[in-house]
Amino acid sequence: MGKTHVLDHPLIQHKLTFIRDKNTGAKEFRELVEEVAMLMAYEVTRDFPLEKIEIETPVQTAEAHIIAGRKVGLVPILRAGLGMVNGMLNLIPAAKVGHIGLYRDPETLKPVEYYCKLPPDTTERDLIVLDPMLATGGSAVAAINFLKKRGARSIKLVCLLAAPEGIKAVEEAHPDIDIFTGSIDSYLNDHGYIVPGLGDAGDRLFGTK
Ligand code: PRP
Numbered sequence: 761m762g763k764t765h766v767l768d769h770p771l772i773q774h775k776l777t778f779i780r781d782k783n784t785g786a787k788e789f790r791e792l793v794e795e796v797a798m799l800m801a802y803e804v805t806r807d808f809p810l811e812k813i814e815i816e817t818p819v820q821t822a823e824a825h826i827i828a829g830r831k832v833g834l835v836p837i838l839r840a841g842l843g844m845v846n847g848m849l850n851l852i853p854a855a856k857v858g859h860i861g862l863y864r865d866p867e868t869l870k871p872v873e874y875y876c877k878l879p880p881d882t883t884e885r886d887l888i889v890l891d892p893m894l895a896t897g898g899s900a901v902a903a904i905n906f907l908k909k910r911g912a913r914s915i916k917l918v919c920l921l922a923a924p925e926g927i928k929a930v931e932e933a934h935p936d937i938d939i940f941t942g943s944i945d946s947y948l949n950d951h952g953y954i955v956p957g958l959g960d961a962g963d964r965l966f967g968t969k
């Protein structure tokens with residue numbers, strides 16, 4: 761059974777406050793999203809197993825630990841998930857990046873797929889799906905469906921903010937998935953926006969509004 765983890769590290773919470781602030785401009789917004797994604801990478805990889813190896817320090821032979829043969833795939837949901845990729849890659853540089861293009865139809869709030877390009881060995885990788893916003897959960901559920909249909913065996917979902925409605929939708933559709941979020945906000949408004957939220961993540965990242 762998957763769990764929802766609220767990442768309450770003070771650095772994450774501090775930076776999220778400025779991400780939420782409507783007076784934060786696009787440049788600072790992008791930098792903060794990248795920084796928070798990097799901090800989240802630290803938490804999301806906490807369960808990666810280690811193996812012992814022998815190395816030579818300048819002083820003597822020593823047993824030390826490295827991550828045990830993990831192959832990671834980052835899967836940002838376009839567009840806004842792109843804002844989290846570089847932060848994650850800073851800490852997991854060997855990860856491959858697959859992209860899933862989904863947009864939310866503004867009338868129905870249902871996700872519409874327009875792009876998909878995944879690494880060829882997706883089934884062997886621990887996948888980390890990235891999307892700053894888990895609102896109705898439609899986009900995340902669709903992306904995870906998509907990955908499972910292609911044989912993915914290990915998937916985690918990472919978002920900056922989640923609405924209770926989105927968490928419920930993912931838990932119901934994909935009870936095996938762990939969700940990592942910086943906050944569980946109050947509710948969704950009539951336009952499907954997270955309240956208090958941060959507004960439209962894609963528009964704030966790319967300056968399209
Ligand atoms: C936003 C956001 C998520 C989705 C979340 O994308 O980045 O992908 O909405 O909403 P949901 O949980 O209700 O599906 P949007 O459709 O605005 O596209 P964009 O990232 O291209 O701006």
Ligand code: URA
Pocket residue numbers: 840893895952953954955957958959960961962
């Ligand atoms: N997508 C966003 O970008 N913001 C929300 O609040 C909900 C969905």
